[in-house]
Amino acid sequence: MALKESEAIVLRTYPLREADLLVTLFTRIEGKVRGVARSAKKSKRRFGGALEPLTYVRALYEDRERQELSRLDSCEVLESPLATEVSYPRAVALSHVAELLDELLPDREANDAVFRLALSVLAGLRGPDVWMPVTYFDLWMTRLMGYLPDLSECTVCGRALNGSRAFFHALSDGLMCAEDKRLASSEISAKSRMLAAEMFRAPVENFAGTAWPKALGSDLRKFLIQALQRHIEKKLVTAGMLEKISA
Numbered sequence: 001m002a003l004k005e006s007e008a009i010v011l012r013t014y015p016l017r018e019a020d021l022l023v024t025l026f027t028r029i030e031g032k033v034r035g036v037a038r039s040a041k042k043s044k045r046r047f048g049g050a051l052e053p054l055t056y057v058r059a060l061y062e063d064r065e066r067q068e069l070s071r072l073d074s075c076e077v078l079e080s081p082l083a084t085e086v087s088y089p090r091a092v093a094l095s096h097v098a099e100l101l102d103e104l105l106p107d108r109e110a111n112d113a114v115f116r117l118a119l120s121v122l123a124g125l126r127g128p129d130v131w132m133p134v135t136y137f138d139l140w141m142t143r144l145m146g147y148l149p150d151l152s153e154c155t156v157c158g159r160a161l162n163g164s165r166a167f168f169h170a171l172s173d174g175l176m177c178a179e180d181k182r183l184a185s186s187e188i189s190a191k192s193r194m195l196a197a198e199m200f201r202a203p204v205e206n207f208a209g210t211a212w213p214k215a216l217g218s219d220l221r222k223f224l225i226q227a228l229q230r231h232i233e234k235k236l237v238t239a240g241m242l243e244k245i246s247a
């Protein structure tokens with residue numbers, strides 16, 4: 001079969017047999033693809049440094065008849081996350097991006113909007129600040145996956161929430177007004193809802209350079225993570241890790 005060439009983001013690798021790696025790629029041309037990189041642990045020429053998670057690469061791979069896994073021929077690094085210092089918060093934030101892409105995207109389905117989002121957020125994660133890019137990524141991934149209802153009205157009564165208190169609950173979609181909130185709901189601040197509205201209107205670069213402490217938008221992130229976990233019906237490992245990072 002013919003070799004395919006695509007820009008791709010490396011999501012995960014697992015050791016397979018002695019020198020091989022099982023690699024999950026998010027390719028631009030056909031979405032998530034799993035392939036085997038033969039002798040990857042030995043072959044610096046074909047893969048040198050290119051299989052670190054979140055490396056942006058140009059990948060050559062081919063599908064094999066009656067086999068689920070592609071054969072990964074080679075990867076050329078276009079941009080490596082290791083080019084700048086990897087602090088612990090940054091490492092966790094990068095893992096978070098990889099986990100969301102891996103868990104939320106279906107196999108073999110191109111999604112250019114998500115690909116562009118991932119590239120822009122990875123660029124935003126070059127520096128030491130993680131909370132803005134992580135918030136932006138969680139928000140847009142939830143929306144692009146179709147899991148985000150209108151945040152401006154109560155999902156129960158339809159009343160506009162602008163200027164009034166809003167609540168969310170781990171077991172239900174969207175936001176609720178004070179009268180319709182369920183027991184043990186959490187509140188999402190007006191400030192965070194405003195941030196979300198701003199993030200829907202502007203690219204991630206527009207938010208770079210402003211101070212963004214962990215507390216800013218933490219209620220929004222909690223709401224988004226709950227929505228994502230409800231839809232994939234499992235816990236996101238990196239959500240707990242992010243939560244434990246000190247501000």
Ligand SMILES: [Zn+2]
Nearest residue numbers: 154157177180
């Ligand atoms: Zn209501």
